[in-house]
Amino acid sequence: MTGLPLLSIITFLPLVGALAVAILPATMARGVALGFAVLALIASLFLLIGYLPGRPGFQYVESHSWIPAFGIGYKLGADGISVALVVLTTTLSAIAILASFKPIQTRIKEYMISFLVLEVGMIGVFLALDTFLFYIFWEIVLVPMYLIIGIWGGANRIYATIKFVLYTLVGSLLMLVAILATAYAYQADHAGSWIGAFDFEMLRAYATSPGFADGLQLAAFGAFFLAFAIKVPMFPFHTWLPDAHTEAPTAGSVILAAVMLKLGAYGFIRFALPLYPDAAATFAPVIIVLSLIAIIYGAIVALVQPDLKRLVAYSSVSHMGFVTLGIFVFTQQGLQGAILQMINHGLITGALFLLVGVIYERTHDRTIARMGGLAGRTPVWAAVFGFFVFASVGLPGLSGFVGEFLVLVGTFQANPGAAAVATFVMILAAGYLLYMYGRMVFGELSDFLTGLGNRLTDMTAVEILTLVPLATLVVIFGVQPGLLLNLFSGTVTETLDAVAPAAPIAIPDAAVIGGIVLLLAGIVARTGWVLLKPSRPVLQPEGGAAH
Amino acid sequence: MSDSLDAYLILASLLFSIGSFGFLARRNAISMLMSIELMLNGVNLAIVAFGAFGVTPAGAQPLSAQGSVIALMVMAVAAAEATVGLAIVIAIYRNKKTPLVDEYDAMSR
Amino acid sequence: MSWQDLVVISPLIAGVLTAAAILIVDMIRPGSSTLAVGTSLIGLAITAGLTIMVSGTAFDGVYRADALTTFLDVLFIVIIAMTIVFGPDYLLPRGLPVAEFAALLVFAMTGAMLIAGSTDLLLLFLGLELMVLPGYLLAGFHKTDSYSTEGAIKYFLLGSFSSAIFLFGLAFVWGLTGTTRVDGIAQALAAVVAGTAPLSPGLAMGLAFLTTGVAFKIAAVPFHYWTPDAYQGSPTPITGYLSVLPKVGAFALILRLFVGALGPLAEFWLPVMIVLATVTMTLGNLVALTQDNVKRMLAYSSIAHTGYMLVGLAAWAAGPPEQSAGIEALLFYGVAYAFMNLGAFAVIAALQKRVGVTSGLTTFAGLGRREPWLGVLMTLFLLSLTGIPPTAGFFAKANIILAAVQVGGPLTILAVIVVLNAAIAAFYYLRVIVYMFMRDSASDAPAPKHGALMWGGLAAAAVLTIVLGLFPGGLLDAAATAAAAITTVSGT
Amino acid sequence: MLQRSIPIILALAVVGLVMGVAAIMLVFLGQDWADALFWLLAAVMIGAGLLVVTMRDIIRCGLAMIVCFGALAGIYVLIGAPLLAAAQVIIYIGAISVLILFAIMLTQTKDAPSRLVFQTQAVPAAIASTVIAVVVALAIAATDWGELPERVRLATDAMSSVLFSDFVLPFEVVSVLLLAAVVGGVFLAKREPGGPS
């Protein structure tokens, strides 16, 4: 490779941008921020072009000793998955920044800084090859998002943002313990030398042979699982998501849905599977059951959401369920489909949130029931919205379909029953999305919207500009998913070789029954509790709801 | 009787616990100070007793001498503490107009 | 007493002289804060220089200037320097003298340094007293303020009570081992461990009293009661000092006493330490959740941090004595904790420059708007206290956890408890950020002007907080050598 | 009036009892006088101590404390540390007690002596301190100190040599300690011109 540390450049360009924004006057904040976001995007495109899909292992690796005392290194590297996700991140960050030009009018400097720092963290997560470095980036992501939701968010933003951070923190801190324990296990088995104890490649090599002790594997995988499951989010750790999505500003929701949810799935693929294969195999049935629950449950709950953003949020739960499902059936199609689904979900849901934002800008309302007949008033918006709604429904020819179908095929090989269950969500997805679309776009213009008069304008050029790239990508990946699939097929094979389940994963009745029993127990217990005393959100500082 | 270490130690512990009782029970700041002095004296008695009866390990200074010196130091420390304590008592007395500690509860929870 | 001895203890002498110098200068030119600060900084610089230069043992071994001593001494000196720097902005508007403030601080520092270096029970006790006595006085430094004096008397009464307890224990240990020397005690106890001598009830009780006394000084639950009141009442810069120096100093005492002297009995007091650590951090965090006064909240949080540090000690006690990871983690944590906590309190002090400004949460409402830089700095310190990378606080915690998992067994559970506590703690730290950035300011009074010293000190704290988080390597090595200095001794 | 003097009566009773025992031991059992003296002093010390923590009038408490320390000094003599006894008399009775009495004078309120002597928690306090006493006593009793059969008389020169060889550093530290205490104490006790009087 060239001597140029490309990955570091991609990762830290936004940071430079943040500093620049901090120094320069607020009037220039927007431009500068966008500029650096675009620079990062361009840099990441260089990576995309320069990356050679065929080769195994990582490319553009940069490795420097950082904390020699513990063998912690600054190590970045890219494989197919990282490349795809990094480009996704840079693209959507740029779009999100552009999209927040108009909506964000207060404290624009702080906003842009937070956003750029956020981008640094996300890219770092996708590129880090040192478990410690990974954790650091992982946590860095939290703070800017916390501020973005908490400062520029909606009415109930503080409750939402604190919930988001605390929830995520619980998981990630346990993951820290797991990372350190793993490192120590490695060190203890290498004559007390810390060298390589945090180096992902070394750890992976060790994990394949001789492999970590079972006890450690189970415990550590458990911790990783919790951290990632909360981030994905998997049922039943998903309840921070609707709140966060609903309260976050448009761009925040976009990034949250498009990239941050992917961090968890990426973590599963990059770290949890290769490092603890046996534990992963042991956990798989449970995770599959949880994913199935998430897929169906998310869709069903989405059916009755009065709030537009909440509906999309629950649809995310459902769609991300496909991702985790695809990962843990341990089949080529499943895993490839999962990764594809990650990217597609990023593009589609991101776009959906942008479109919701467009309407929210004009109406300052997200209640589906108050909308209606937008097709007549804002035809362009209606058309674009329809496009992405159908992409989200999983219409063939658009990218959403391929990922989902691959996951289903992969699942079918491992466990037809699971595939059958998951496939039924095709109906539900059509159900809630078309209900929402028809309710908002068709019919006569609702009284509420009529009341807005000519404030209800169609999309502006900038808004269209933010959506065009997404739409194009959705079509391209729908017609030529090979572009992506070939990118990371090699990596997928490597990962799967690490896990390599002997037989198709049988979901033990115990897992299913256990899950159901837990649900019922939860219902009973909680109902009792509710009847005893109605609980209200308490995680918020007194008076937190107020602006 | 007066030749048994235990007697002196128990005496010391008695003094110590009497002092602690005073500290726990009295309301007046100065009474509490006095109680602390009692406790310290209990400690001193124990130290001296150890010094008088303890076996000096080989090569060390005679235990009795050590004991006395330590006791001396403790006295000095007690004196310093008394100084500081009384200064603080006087200062707070100026603010609160009462020596009764259980009325110093502006800060709680 | 030889020339050599004097050289070895020269840092202490320098400390005392500095204090004296400050007082004398103040007599010549009364009330000149700049002069006082200047004198003390110069004196501290000299002290630091001496500390770094000298090494060896003095007074046939009762005082050792080894790596640990140097490490801690430098830390103490920096802490005091920062506190002095933060002082004037708060003291002057309230008509409090800077000179006595500085002098008392330096006295306390000398005491802490003495603890760091002494290997003799009596000397340790005296150092402890020399460290805390000025503390009592400083707590009540704002003598016309009823809160300050109330905090002071509570601190003093309980403090001397615990001193008496500590002394009682000391008496018994001494009486049973016949020596006040740390190494001597260690040998005597080694005999006990070896089984040649019994672990008598008397000794056990002595240890119990010692532990209690020390636990009080580091504000471990259930001996923490003085902390919230004393912290809340004291003048804010002094609160910062109180939350750091006496705590770290007491930990120095713990190192010398429990690691140095009682090391052989490690697995005997290990269970107690584990329980103490768990209770301490949990209670500290839980109660901190409910506080609306930031100083009081940070007081409880400091209790929690004590718990984290105790985990480091427990990690050492549970492992083989020569494995010093736990001690290193403890030392590192002490340093990180010192800077982030000082910084946080300094921000509060800066806010309180205008007399009458409370330390309530509402004071912070809209700070991000009114004084963005203070807001950002506070955020940084709070994040570090939370343990969010890339800050010193994060690496310190990670280090503690790493030490714990290295031992494994019950300590792994302790590590999990630590992280769960960290999650709880996040709530109340973040809450302050909520007020600073997500609430609108109650008062629209113009922001007071802060002195260059204040800014300098804050900058230093901030830089240290970040640098220690990003490049902890150097400090890690220092901590390693320091820890080695003591573990090797007790290992034998 | 009656229960006001209960503590005094109680203390006197203890003293009388012990003195009686001592007298009996001396006269009838012909024991050596040291034991008797020990009993006597112990009795006085404990009794006075009890008075210190129980009496209502704080000035009398102070006086009782002096008595208590005096008795302790006697015990020091008995145990063979006359020099320390001297120090006790000088430092405690001479300095600290007087200091305390001054403080009492300074902080006497108009309505002193105050209504209530004890905290509401006097009973638990009593229990707690008793338990401490019992625990310690048991521990002492259960421990084999391997002590000498009889007490060692302290050689004064030995003490001085120890003080100025081994304990020279502590000695110096103590001086610094006192200095610091004085500096701070003076500042704190000094009446502010503006402050409340």
Place this chain on the structure above:
Amino acid sequence: MDWDRLIPLIAILPLGGFAITALIGRRLGKQAHWIPVLAVFAVWLIAMATAYNSLTGAEPFGEHGYGATLFTWIPAGAFVVDVGFFVDNLTASLLIVVTTVGLLVHVYSIGYMRHDPGYWRFFAYLNLFMFSMLLLVLASDFLVVFVAWELVGLSSYLLIGFWYRKRSAALAAKKAFIVNRVGDVGFALGIMLIFVSLQTLNIQDVIHRVGTLPQTTIVVISLLIFAGAVGKSAQFPLHVWLPDAMEGPTPVSALIHAATMVNAGVYLMARSNPIFAHAPEAMVVVAAIGIFTAILAASIAMTQTDIKRVLAYSTLSQLGYMFAAFGVGAWTAAIFHLLAQGFTKGLLFLGSGSVIHAVHEEQDMRKMGGLARKIPITYATMLIGSLAMAGIPPLAGFFSKDEILGESLKLGFIWVWAVGFIVAGLTAFYMFRLVGMTFWGTFRGPKSVWDKIHESPSVMTIPLILLAIPTVLLGLFLGLPLGDSRIAHWLEPVFAEGLHILHGEAEPAYQLFGIDGVLILASVTIAVVGLAIGWRLFGVDIGRIRLPSRPERVRELSARVPFLYRASLNKWWFDDLNHLLFMVIGGRIAAAMWWFDREVVDGTVNAVGTATLGAGRGLRLVQTGRVQNYALGIAIGLIVMAGSYLLLAGR
């Protein structure tokens, strides 16, 4: 000719037309129709050429058709999906119907949609549909078929909901899409099962290798594919969407919901016939569902008053015939009926559109009557169509329907024949009920309307005439000579293998003066009977033949069978059932789940928070502010400490 370039154009041209019109159509205004119409015309030419060459067995098509791969769509390990086309005689036959009807509908729409503000949108959608439908027909890979399958669903959604301001239209569109999805789930699962068991999705490979699979697997696969067909072809129980789909503009109903899309199910099964051949059990199911749908729909059609809904139910009924035919193994007959219906139904719907146009967008037949004089061309063409539907020789409908009935009887499915026989009668009846109520008798609408009624413009009538031609001649062309018909020759290579597997030995020879003749007579008779009853009740007015309509008799008869009448009127309450099941009960479940999510899942999270804070609130009470309390605490702590140390020492 370079077919590899040409055939893809069949699908690509409409796609291009769609893209261009969608992007710039708005500016083109009333000229927006040119691009789409021309595109479809070009497609028609190519398709005809292709069909001709294929049917004549010219190279490269030959006997068994010709396919080519264009590009690889999904390369995922073993799961490789190629996009390519495959043309054989079955494809060719479908191409003829789809492109012809499509072209005519396009032309027709120029007139029909003239005054609609969404003119350009309409043509864009139509082209999108053409693309999807042709892709469906041409695709050589099951997954690509599935893609087209969904795309036709999309275009149907868009076109049904074309008049989006009408809430009913929007709902109908949604209903159509979702109900279709139910079938698609089955289809998708079938595709997965096929891949997992055969490691390929190429249709030709699959149908040639399917025999190697275990019986049960094949049955499951065929049932799953059938599920997909049921959805798309609106068979019971997924038939509910089609009548509602009439909310769309009439040309749409003609093109999508009568002539082409709804036939996709039959096409799919025919395309994968060997799979079904291996699964007789599945075939029986197909036959049963098909014939049941036929009678069900026919029974409903008898009482509907909305002209388009009547036609819709007749469509259902005829589709039921096709399924029944396929189920009994009379595949050729099924396809024959498909072709015949394609034209006939297209004609009838366009005619009804012309009628509706004439009476100013009125669809209720009770407000019509006597239109024959006002709109003669429409009348004539629709009369032909109705006769064809009724199965009056020698029109197309007669041949195909007769073959279905005959085959089913001869293949031993007497019950299918019996029901089908009744349905034939009913068909004739309700078709002439329609004609009678619409064209004969006296006009029942407002006078003002009557005066303004006039024949539609030629751009609309010409397509009617053009469609009438195949309606008349197709049967003669394809259905003769009896027993050895041309259509049979066409499809022989497609079905031979499957039929051999199914029936083994060749079926008995055709005997005009034997059983087959009897059957012909029977079906003609029943058709005439039904027709006669229709005339008797609703009147007739063809030249000499005149009868008045007799409403009171109708009322009397319907009163005689009250239950059946109400059932038919209320479509056997299927919509109500679905509403109850999915809207009411489903809604309840969803609401309950949301409650669960808020109170249980999220509630637990919050409860943890509450508990933690509560603990904090409790513990802070320890901090009383009284020094002695603190001291006591310390003392107790000391005691505990001492105790524990002593205990530890004790061990």
